[in-house]
Amino acid sequence: xPANKFAASNDWWxxxxxxxxxxxxxxxxxxxxxxxxNGITQHLDHLAKLGVDAIWITPCFPSPQVxxxxxxxxxxxxxxxxxxLADFDGLVAEAKKRNIKVILDxxxxxxxDKHRWFLESEQSKTNPYRDYYIWRDGKGxxxxxxxxxxxxxxxxxxxxxxxxxxxxxxxYPQQPDLNWRNPKVEQEMFDVTRxxxxxxxxxxxxxxxxxxxxxxxxxxxPPVPGTDAYGMPMQEHIHDHSPAEVHAELRNLRKVANEFxxxxxxxETWTDTPEQLAEYYGPNNDELxxxxxxxxxxxxxxxxxxxxxxxxxxxANPVHGWPVYVLSNHDIRRYVDRYGNGENKDQIAKxxxxxxxxxxxxxxxxxxEEIGMENNDPKRVEDVKDVIGKKGWPKEIxxxxxxxxxxxxxxxxxxFNKGAxxxxxxxxxxxxxxxxxxxxxxxxxxxxxxxxxxLRRSNPAFYGGSYFSLTDTDPNIMAYLRKxxxxxxxxxxxxxxxxxxxALDSSKIGTSTGTVLLSTDRQLKRINLRKLRLAPYGVxxxxxxxxxxxxxxxxxx
Ligand code: GLC
Numbered sequence: 001x002p003a004n005k006f007a008a009s010n011d012w013w014x015x016x017x018x019x020x021x022x023x024x025x026x027x028x029x030x031x032x033x034x035x036x037x038n039g040i041t042q043h044l045d046h047l048a049k050l051g052v053d054a055i056w057i058t059p060c061f062p063s064p065q066v067x068x069x070x071x072x073x074x075x076x077x078x079x080x081x082x083x084x085l086a087d088f089d090g091l092v093a094e095a096k097k098r099n100i101k102v103i104l105d106x107x108x109x110x111x112x113d114k115h116r117w118f119l120e121s122e123q124s125k126t127n128p129y130r131d132y133y134i135w136r137d138g139k140g141x142x143x144x145x146x147x148x149x150x151x152x153x154x155x156x157x158x159x160x161x162x163x164x165x166x167x168x169x170x171x172y173p174q175q176p177d178l179n180w181r182n183p184k185v186e187q188e189m190f191d192v193t194r195x196x197x198x199x200x201x202x203x204x205x206x207x208x209x210x211x212x213x214x215x216x217x218x219x220x221x222p223p224v225p226g227t228d229a230y231g232m233p234m235q236e237h238i239h240d241h242s243p244a245e246v247h248a249e250l251r252n253l254r255k256v257a258n259e260f261x262x263x264x265x266x267x268e269t270w271t272d273t274p275e276q277l278a279e280y281y282g283p284n285n286d287e288l289x290x291x292x293x294x295x296x297x298x299x300x301x302x303x304x305x306x307x308x309x310x311x312x313x314x315x316a317n318p319v320h321g322w323p324v325y326v327l328s329n330h331d332i333r334r335y336v337d338r339y340g341n342g343e344n345k346d347q348i349a350k351x352x353x354x355x356x357x358x359x360x361x362x363x364x365x366x367x368x369e370e371i372g373m374e375n376n377d378p379k380r381v382e383d384v385k386d387v388i389g390k391k392g393w394p395k396e397i398x399x400x401x402x403x404x405x406x407x408x409x410x411x412x413x414x415x416f417n418k419g420a421x422x423x424x425x426x427x428x429x430x431x432x433x434x435x436x437x438x439x440x441x442x443x444x445x446x447x448x449x450x451x452x453x454x455l456r457r458s459n460p461a462f463y464g465g466s467y468f469s470l471t472d473t474d475p476n477i478m479a480y481l482r483k484x485x486x487x488x489x490x491x492x493x494x495x496x497x498x499x500x501x502x503a504l505d506s507s508k509i510g511t512s513t514g515t516v517l518l519s520t521d522r523q524l525k526r527i528n529l530r531k532l533r534l535a536p537y538g539v540x541x542x543x544x545x546x547x548x549x550x551x552x553x554x555x556x557x
């Protein structure tokens with residue numbers, strides 16, 4: 001596919017499709033059962049053909065792998081099981097040839113307990129690295145400093161005999177929280193980003209940003225009834241977060257990113273409201289360019305009203321931050337498994353991709369989405385690799401299911417490697433759902449994604465147009481107009497398992513007919529907007545040339 005016309009601009013990310021790669025599971029070039037960087041490099045042609053602008057690689061740095069890389073023991077190197085710095089440079093160079101930018105994952109909240117800083121820190125109260133982490137006295141013998149519980153089970157504090165103090169960890173005990181109030185930590189971490197920017201990295205996805213700071217007084221969290229999946233008493237996680245300080249620090253990280261043109265900061269920003277999300281852009285658009293909007297992932301059923309309302313809330317975003325849509329990732333069940341009661345997965349893949357790839361904003365997709373990969377969940381606790389799944393079974397089964405090997409072809413292990421047992425089992429649907437087989441089928445999910453991304457790239461209504469909803473309350477259909485000064489398209493999506501007929505208000509569109517650009521109905525060429533029949537989960541994307549009469553509030557860029 002030709003380069004995105006924005007590829008050279010500093011705002012390239014605004015029109016981008018970012019593709020998340022989980023390196024353990026993408027391609028295993030040395031056939032040891034675990035994916036590696038060369039395995040990603042080998043598959044760059046697939047990514048170029050798909051039309052992605054950037055890949056975000058989840059942590060590939062040296063790590064004891066307690067949390068599969070989210071426990072970093074050295075921020076400036078590559079874990080030997082994934083390769084070397086030279087392999088990384090090779091990946092960046094090969095990606096560049098294909099107009100693909102590389103984004104890394106920056107685990108900002110914590111390090112591994114095997115990081116040199118922590119090994120020093122736990123030695124003595126006077127060690128120069130002591131204040132790199134959060135050490136406190138307990139409330140009394142055997143009692144942690146407060147009642148905070150870890151999101152990964154158990155108390156958030158672990159006792160160290162060496163100095164008779166406790167250290168804080170929002171996640172596993174093997175992931176001690178960094179003390180960002182220490183200017184030395186700040187500078188070390190800023191320099192880590194510079195190290196990678198200089199190596200040609202185009203930005204970072206910032207891991208768990210909202211947990212960067214806690215209440216300095218360590219006030220107890222208010223208890224709420226019940227226990228969590230790990231048997232701990234529930235509590236409101238109020239005091240283990242300190243949003244104001246997080247925002248100030250993000251502005252600092254952004255200043256460092258601004259030293260390098262075109263660099264982008266993406267955030268793992270779990271928020272409840274669009275207002276909270278808006279804050280992550282910064283008061284002067286000086287924090288994250290791309291805070292992820294996760295609320296699509298919280299919608300439990302295919303309800304057009306819910307998705308429409310969520311888009312409306314984002315479109316009304318008071319700071320006009322650039323939206324960033326996400327449907328699945330390495331922590332969330334694949335979306336084809338979340339909807340449809342296990343049926344119609346390919347249709348749902350086409351429907352949901354048509355939604356988030358035609359909205360105003362950037363899109364972050366998860367590897368395997370483009371072939372309709374499903375969750376392959378462990379059936380027995382003995383098979384679980386993800387520690388939260390071992391600890392929380394069966395209430396919390398962990399995240400293995402959404403992390404299984406990428407499916408390339410019909411050969412052994414779906415072409416992930418040459419036959420070594422993969423670290424997680426390949427899904428049983430690989431004979432039909434893989435890149436090679438789907439490439440041959442014009443109606444496959446893969447060819448749908450390719451066409452959709454090509455359309456998104458080539459049609460000015462998608463890369464620059466405003467958004468205007470054409471349905472208000474229909475529980476089954478979402479329809480909207482995307483319009484730029486030179487192009488107008490309608491997108492019509494049937495969220496239901498039944499055929500639907502819809503009459504759109506052509507006065508809002510300026511015409512009553514459209515020319516189909518892409519549809520799940522391959523025969524459809526022209527449509528009558530006043531009477532349009534959609535198949536179950538049907539999608540129609542059509543160009544409409546009339547003069548629209550509405551004044552959409554969306555921003556045109
Ligand atoms: C983020 C990551 C997740 C990891 C956690 C702790 O939520 O996405 O995979 O376990 O942070 O680093």
